[in-house]
Amino acid sequence: xxxxxxxxxxxxxxxxxxxxxxxxxxxxxxxxxxxxxxxxxxxxxxxxxxxxxxxxxxxxxxxxxxxxxxxxxxxxxxxxxxxxxxxxxxxxxxxxxxxxxxxxxxxxx
Amino acid sequence: xxxxxxxxxxxxxxxxxxxxxxxxxxxxxxxxxxxxxxxxxxxxxxxxxxxxxxxxxxxxxxxxxxxxxxxxxxxxxxxxxxxxxxxxxxxxxxxxxxxxxxxxxxxxxxxxxxxxxxxxxxxx
Numbered sequence: 001x002x003x004x005x006x007x008x009x010x011x012x013x014x015x016x017x018x019x020x021x022x023x024x025x026x027x028x029x030x031x032x033x034x035x036x037x038x039x040x041x042x043x044x045x046x047x048x049x050x051x052x053x054x055x056x057x058x059x060x061x062x063x064x065x066x067x068x069x070x071x072x073x074x075x076x077x078x079x080x081x082x083x084x085x086x087x088x089x090x091x092x093x094x095x096x097x098x099x100x101x102x103x104x105x106x107x108x109x
Numbered sequence: 110x111x112x113x114x115x116x117x118x119x120x121x122x123x124x125x126x127x128x129x130x131x132x133x134x135x136x137x138x139x140x141x142x143x144x145x146x147x148x149x150x151x152x153x154x155x156x157x158x159x160x161x162x163x164x165x166x167x168x169x170x171x172x173x174x175x176x177x178x179x180x181x182x183x184x185x186x187x188x189x190x191x192x193x194x195x196x197x198x199x200x201x202x203x204x205x206x207x208x209x210x211x212x213x214x215x216x217x218x219x220x221x222x223x224x225x226x227x228x229x230x231x232x233x
């Protein structure tokens with residue numbers, strides 16, 4: 001079973017700053033099968049990044065994804081007020097078929 | 110526009126049953142793999158079940174195997190989740206989600222369209 005561990009649990013930053021979120025897998029994950037989501041309170045998750053580094057439709061270019069193997073990163077280059085939310089990484093391919101990290105809460109400092 | 114709308118949630122007693130529905134619109138439903146994903150109050154996301162575009166391939170999380178049944182009706186553009194023997198730990202918002210995997214390509218994999226969710230509460 002692949003376990004995804006996200007760090008930090010909470011990240012406190014100010015608008016305009018750069019955010020770096022980490023997702024570490026307990027076993028190697030194919031880059032094609034690593035995705036990132038944003039979720040705001042009371043809303044469904046929104047796909048940000050798929051295939052580890054491809055932005056989903058309509059996602060601003062301040063969001064970028066990188067990494068391979070067991071270490072993946074979501075970077076937000078300059079935080080906008082609307083970026084403060086919870087972020088999840090997700091993998092496909094190993095039991096369970098899909099799994100999510102526990103989430104990183106990005107809060108305003 | 111591309112949309113998924115869930116329905117069927119509610120309050121049910123432990124051991125009871127519930128059937129969730131997800132109506133799809135704005136895209137060719139029969140081309141896409143679909144999943145149910147849930148989120149317990151204040152918790153993270155948990156994948157529940159997946160069904161291929163034709164319905165021929167189905168997978169479940171261990172936590173629901175033998176109790177939940179996923180199905181789809183491509184003629185009605187609808188996805189379903191039959192939930193039996195419900196437990197308190199099944200309490201969650203249930204989302205249906207479209208997989209990037211379609212009948213033409215299954216690389217990469219992610220959930221690109223989500224419904225707004227339907228709340229299921231299991232309590233006596």
